[in-house]
Amino acid sequence: MKDLAIEFTLNGRPEAIEVRANSLMLDVIRDRFGLTGAKRSCDAQVCGACTILKDGLPVSACTTLAVEMDDAEILTIEGLAATDGDLHPLQRSFVETGGLQCGFCTPGFILTAHALIEKGVTSEAGLVEGLEGNICRCTGYRKIIEAVTAAAGEIAGQRD
């Protein structure tokens, strides 16, 4: 199988690599770049644990071809916090409200919520609807809802 050359931005840094035509985005991000925050779970675009943002929109990296990263801006959970380690308001909110337990789904939830908030979704109903594609088996979701709505309010407040 022929390797294909792709260029993209990964967490703000330019990258140029060759990938197999059938390589999955999740495998490339995890194994080539060592960014293991995106997780493999359902392999079927149901659970959201592998969520990565491509040009600001959430994609399921488990079922997306790596070649689709060509020319795109890719953000993984590792790229969300400030470079000095300061947490993004969403991350801080998950910590403070207890919006995580085992932590396996957490990067996916945070990235999906980040995309929603960046698109201007700040209401609880809007955020809950937008997070239907992310499954958490530990928390019962209440504290996740608390975390994302608090962060959305904080971020919206900063913009005003």
Added chain:
Amino acid sequence: MITKNSPSRPGPVGARIPRIDSYDKVTGRAGFAGDIRLPGMLHAALVKSPLPKGRIRSIDASEALQMPGVMAVITAEDLRSSPIECADIRYGVVVRDRPILAEGRVTFHGEPVAAVVAVDRATARTAALTVIVDVEEEPAVTDLDSALETGAPLVHEEPFEVEDAVYKSPLPLQFGESNVTLTYVTQSGDVEAALEGSAKRYEASYRFPAIYQYAMEPFCSVAQVDKVGITVWSSAQHPSQVTRDLARLFDVPLANVRVVVPYVGGGFGSKSFTHIEPLTVALAKAVGRPVRLELDISESMTMSRRHNAHARVRSGVDEHGQIIAFDIDLAYDGGAYTLLGPYVVAKGAFRGLGGYQFPNYRATSKLVFTNTSPAGSMRSVGGPQAAFALESHLDEIARDLGVDPFDFRRRHVAARGAEFRAGFTPMDADLHDDLKMLEAIPWDGDQRDPDEHTLHGTGVAMGIADPGASPVSSAVVRLNADGSLTVSVGSTEIGQGVRTVVSQIAAQTLGVPFEHVAVTYTDTGYGPYDASTGASRSTTMSGLAVQRAANAIRDRVVGMAAEAWGCSEDAVEVSDGVVRGPAASEPLGFFVGEHFGQRGGNFIGVGEVTAHEFPTTPAFWEVAAAVADVSVDTETGEVRVEAYRSITDVGRAVNPLLMEGQEEGAVVQGIGHTLFEALEWEDGMLMNDSMLEYRVPRIGDIPAYMHGALAEAEDGPGPFGLKGAGEGGVIPVGGAVANAVFDATGARIRELPLTPERVWRAIREMRAGGEEESS
């Protein structure tokens, strides 16, 4: 006094402290077993049985072995010979019945028959698909009803060896006569005579589905074998049990087996006991390189599940409406291998009787083999199945008698100190007060406008469980020269927050700031022993061991200070990391330097909890109760839980933030098995083996209003009077919601899950029946 809203003493215990692993988990830095990469590591994939039962005629791997990148294909025939050299190929927590790879015969569809090792996972999985397993089909029993029929084909004909290191079966197991492996009975009085003498009798049957735990992290294990021994990184809940199984199967001393557990992506019982670790070690020995085996979700589904169950309940009340006879007959489908089955059915018997004091009762609980994937443990083993029957049945009686469901339960619950189960720990909670607290939780009702096809209803249920299995834990606390603490426990961090909670307990005991406590990762090569992580036991048992280890250090420091300062030990106190006497004070770490004669070294405190300390079981009774408010769309049959109010008796919440998370998570898992989830087989083949078809609760499914109250009477056996928790909340959900659906619609549905179709049909049948009666 049944609740304390403010901590009774200042300090980290009782504080809403964020998890210590929060930062690593929100930044993607937290490492899980699936993230481990070793130099030279190869990848494995399973070849699985195409049939539920049969004799293996041949396994043809010739095509796989020709594929570039494939290193080896291993079958059961290779396990005993060099270089793998297994001493035994079967293992199990109660019975050694599960083979590393099926040998001679397959017993369920999807059972591992062979494994491929290749340079990467994709190659291994592609190659595995080319391996041809020729099985001569034999008659199978693939559901509970047919397994119980007289003359049903037997799942297993030969007996297996017993494993009794931690879990000794409560009764001998029976093999070869029927598919019933064990029948557990607990009884008091004469239930048949009391039924005979009842003023009114009731009888009904209930069914509960098989449930997949769906820990989001699939099973993953990485093995490395060298001359020194075996090292395994695994998403295991009970690493000490995995260590023991590996030592026995590969005939190496316990000291030479090291099981390392990084963060675990959810357990809920699925990762209890040994699963794929022995196979991964065998493969690493076969190829002489580290091997990683990561299952996908459909494979993970076949490793462990919750037992589906049937229950038949017969009861009788006297002329005052008091239950005088209660008889519950449970059958649990254990699938093809035993796993924790004997415990599941025994605990199911107790959980099917709840916290009620019936003058005459009997619980009979059967473990049944079928040719389906093995059932293991899941949050409150045997509990939700039995409690759904019990709590539905009590509701049926209360409705029939026109008694308020709270009052009806209050009339029957065991009082504190009552010996309500012969030979077991007396009731150690105030169930009356707990019910009062629950009743007092306000909810202002569904604010939406009612429409003609939406009905609303309220239901109540309790869940009383006998948790805290295997009360054996050790802990090591090290006081470092700077006054900080390093805590090591064998309990694994599966998301429940044990590492945060034991830090709080150590910090509180020694008066050290919480930020100056670190907890090491679970590693059987370095860390202390712990029997298991489950059964709501970690905070109680590991916590007690940590408190004792910290107290050992405290005693040592206080003794040194009293001697140095010439005062009595009583005059020395330790707080805020400082040791204070009548005329002097020094930081805690100062005494480490004093002892060693240098500014280095550490004091090692050891704490232990042994089974001898708990002459009766359970160590405590886990108490939960709930009120569910539902809406039912009579046109579609869709049920929504609008509000869920609950109480959990925790003795003392070390960390209310984490405790609420445990409770909310348990409730939503309960909503899963109540409304959506069920593993479905057809002719022994699992039909919904992906997350596309197996539907778990999503974020939009949770009740708009949830309120969980915590009863904190500081009356538990753990440190600071705490009791374990985290499982109890799942038990009452099915009963509470089904009773609410009855309240809303008048339809009594005795089978979960309450899918739209089932609810719609029940309402239709009830209405048709009502019309017939009135016509």
